[in-house]
Amino acid sequence: MRDDLGLDSHVQEGDTVHVLAEFKDDVCYITDQSGLLIINPDLLLSGTTVVSSVFCMRKSILKEKFKGCDSRNVQMLYGSIIHSVFQQMLRKKLCTAEGIIQESTTIVKQLSNLLEMYANQMTEDKVMEEIKSYIPQMISWLAQYTRFGSSFTVKKQSDSDVQVTKVCDIEENMWSPRYGIKGKIDLTVEARIKNEPGTTTLPLELKTGKTSYSVEHKGQVTLYSMMCGDRRKDPQKGMLLYLKEPSMKIIPADHIHQKGLIQLRNEMAYYISRQVIKSTEDSEQKTFTLGRLPDPISNIRACQKCPQLINCSIYQRQVEGRSADSSGMSGLVNESLGHLNLDHMTYFIQWCLMLDLESQLGQSKKTLADIWCKSSVKREEAGLCLSGMVLLSESCEEIGQDAVVLTFSRHSQYPKYVLILAV
Ligand code: SF4
Structure with a gap:
């Protein structure tokens, strides 16, 4: 793998990688003409999230973290x-x-x-x-x-x-x-x-x-x-x-x-999967802190209109410890945080950490990735699905607006029964 292509900058020990390239004698080349490397591919990022990071990856990650908090305009x-x-x-x-x-x-x-x-x-x-x-x-x-x-x-x-x-x-x-x-x-x-x-x-x-x-x-x-x-x-x-x-x-x-898009996706996956940092002290007590975000773009014109400005500013001040003068955005950061005191910001950081820990726990259970990583028989044993189901007919019966009845049967190699499902 050629380092000058920037492909390996976000691979770390323990990561899963998917290599989409042709191997010859156990060697493959990923170049501008062919081959792709996807890091931790079980983490699915939406296409819109990936492309929105072209302008400011920090904003895309904050938007992903706080999705659902903002109403649509x-x-x-x-x-x-x-x-x-x-x-x-x-x-x-x-x-x-x-x-x-x-x-x-x-x-x-x-x-x-x-x-x-x-x-x-x-x-x-x-x-x-x-x-x-x-x-x-x-x-x-x-x-x-x-x-x-x-x-x-x-x-x-x-x-x-x-x-x-x-x-x-x-x-x-x-x-x-x-x-x-x-x-x-x-x-x-x-x-x-x-x-x-x-x-x-x-x-x-x-x-x-x-x-x-x-x-x-x-x-x-x-x-x-x-x-x-x-x-x-x-x-x-x-x-x-x-x-x-x-x-x-x-x-x-x-x-x-x-x-280029897969590289962006890999970089985002790197930051998203490292939003909580765990450290163990001498007393064996575990401490969790928030991980870092990509650097701010510090584009005053764009940043002052950014819906994530307050979240971004609190991160700069409280998580990344950027001092008032180390950023080109210091004036904007001060202005956007002017209505908050230290207690507000500490509370916000604690809340973010709880959210990230919760999301990390969800990812570690891997129930979504199990759909393609585990066999359906194993998942049925865990009560997560019914395996070997075959759609009985191409046609489906409509029952009112946006609802249909689909009929499935077990494949012949499984114990027979019929399932009728309304979706
Ligand atoms: S305020 Fe600026 S740096 Fe921060 S997330 Fe928004 S666009 Fe990015």
């Missing part, structure tokens, strides 16, 4: 509802503005959306107004990139480079212990691509904000493309759609980008 609420509308439009092959508006009304009235609207002091009318501003773009995308529904069959065939021929899945949930990443793909589609034979199944990532084709967005598509390769033929690409214009491009998942 109005833009996030709009984005989530428009995603649902777009996905349902494709699932139900809705091609008219009336059909899409009717579906939007149902989505807006879902309890989870109503609660978020209430929290953000938004009205249904305001949200509908925002959705309606995207409907012409949705219809124009359908006409340009698909031939769904009768409305478009009479139109001249689009001359775009891509034609989506089928929607295979919506919010496809991917766990990839091969790469140590996970994520939910907005849309998994089958598409016909100009100058390529047949069709390809690939991920489509939808964005509702400004068109940017940023490193983060392209990186997210690359990670999803890699995960798709775990389940079906590796597409080596994905699609990135900005609905506001609309603008869509195919993003190639080049090896050099895959390697």
Whole structure:
């Protein structure tokens, strides 16, 4: 392994590594052209978390630590509802503005959306107004990139480079212990691509904000493309759609980008798995302290708008012992902590330590990783699953909105019984 590629900087004794490279005489080379090294791959990090660390890894780790503490803002609420509308439009092959508006009304009235609207002091009318501003773009995308529904069959065939021929899945949930990443793909589609034979199944990532084709967005598509390769033929690409214009491009998942993203993921995994440091004193008493975070980026303009500023500042002051002048951010740190006294910060640090200890205990039980690390028979013995189950029929019975009945049977080599499961 070549050190100048920075691959081994975060490997330590006791770590598990997954080498994705070709071995010849027990030697493999990981270079810019081929091969990947994934450190502690059983720790699955979400694709969005990995790509958000491009700008500030410290912020991504703090966000991961305190996820669930912050409520979604109005833009996030709009984005989530428009995603649902777009996905349902494709699932139900809705091609008219009336059909899409009717579906939007149902989505807006879902309890989870109503609660978020209430929290953000938004009205249904305001949200509908925002959705309606995207409907012409949705219809124009359908006409340009698909031939769904009768409305478009009479139109001249689009001359775009891509034609989506089928929607295979919506919010496809991917766990990839091969790469140590996970994520939910907005849309998994089958598409016909100009100058390529047949069709390809690939991920489509939808964005509702400004068109940017940023490193983060392209990186997210690359990670999803890699995960798709775990389940079906590796597409080596994905699609990135900005609905506001609309603008869509195919993003190639080049090896050099895959390697960069896996290095980021490895670095994040290193910090996340070392958030508690255990030391044993002479008296054999164990002491636990908080681990360190990646260094702050100290970009005053970005940091003063960062939602993690207070958490980041307390870490700088209380955990990392950065003195008031050692950081370019000292003024901002002082300002952001001005309303807190030492007791507040000590309490916060204790609380963080408890959270990290709890999370570490959860990781050590490895119940999630057991799904791919232990046999289903062993897990059944521990009461964690039923092994050898086979889905009896491809078809499933719908029982109301978003609920289906699936019927499973034991595989012939297991004691026979039938399980009926409603999900
Ligand atoms: S305040 Fe700045 S350094 Fe700290 S997490 Fe946010 S962006 Fe990163």
